[in-house]
Amino acid sequence: MAEPFGPEGLPLELARERILEALQPLGLVEQLPLAACLGRITAEPVLAAAAVPGFRASIMDGYAIAGSEQPLVGARWRLRGTSAAGAPYGAALAAGEAVRILTGAVVPQGSGRVLPQELVGVEGDQLELLKPCGVPVWIRGPEEEAAAGQELVAAGQRLGVAELGRLASCGVCQLTLTQRPRLGLLISGDELLPPGRQRAPGQIWESNSVLLAALLEQLGYGVTQQRVVADQPEPLRQALRELAAGCDVVVSTGGVSAGDSDWIRQLVAELGEVSFWKLFLKPGRPFAWGQVAGVPFFGLPGNPVAAAITALQLLWPALQRLEGGAIQVLPRLLVRLEQELRRGAGRPELARARLVVAADGALLARVEGSQASSRIGSLQGADLLLEIPAELGNLEAGTQLWAQLLRLPIF
Structure with missing residues (x-):
């Protein structure tokens, strides 16, 4: 079984590099009507069949x-x-x-x-x-939009609103696309209870399945199969086998740390391989990467915010690689803290913040409430993930930081 990368874990950028180096596109294609192609990746170039508009x-x-x-x-x-x-x-x-x-x-x-x-x-x-x-x-002119035979969209291009509109204007009604990876999601935990049920002492309502499925859908990927399983080795082993047999990627939340009931990492090592575990990151330290029966495996943390952020930073690029397109990352910009931020140095952090535009046009980051990895409220209204270096402790108002912009392009 893989050991942590030093006492702290693997730095985020190195973890991403290792994962992407290990993956290749699935190489499968399908045909879909144009209206169903938003966000998909072309498997071949799309050429104009005729000049558009075709007349003066x-x-x-x-x-x-x-x-x-x-x-x-x-x-x-x-x-x-x-x-x-x-x-x-x-x-x-x-x-x-x-x-x-x-x-x-x-x-x-x-x-x-x-x-x-x-x-x-x-x-x-x-x-x-x-x-x-x-x-x-x-x-x-008759070729203002396109000439006959002109390439409208290259192979491997992700289709946005503008691309679909242009293709429709050029008479295209169907496209050949790369297939999206089928994703199996495993949620583990003895304390988990479906929302709507009456809680007993120590139980919590299970939210990771909803949070991650919604996040993946927002990014253009769906969950094909899903299991919520108690922290018991045999049911977890069976769930991992079934998901690996029917999916292109297996993702779990929880159970990858070193607690008495953390079985996932041990079972993945038994059924495949754990290539590395632990991230030098806050939130998101208990993360594992490897394979189950030859299928890529992502062991996300159990705390929901940490699960969402590690999915965004590591799972999302991997899904894009498997789909066969260029890796799209979140755009980064420089911002200044609107107010003091108290924290302990030691680990790099991705802090959730709102983007505020000051009267003079300056871009400010407003951090509100607790940054605990269990507090989903820290994601509500978040426009930014502030990239705080490990060596920085308490930060004064006005401190300049890089931030990832949590906004997807419109066109």
């Missing part, structure tokens, strides 16, 4: 005039018809002719300019330019 289109409501020269005030044309979106004018314009045109409509052949409607006057079938029209021609 008016950028605004106005009048398409024959020719492309910049006309002078007082120039006149004869109106021949209308070109509307989805209902183009069906003929070419000859010299001295124009058509009424609406935004997005096809610009007729023979026309190289659209006059905005506020610059012209119309009397009967006569159109006259009343104000200077300037240089812009107010026409978008």
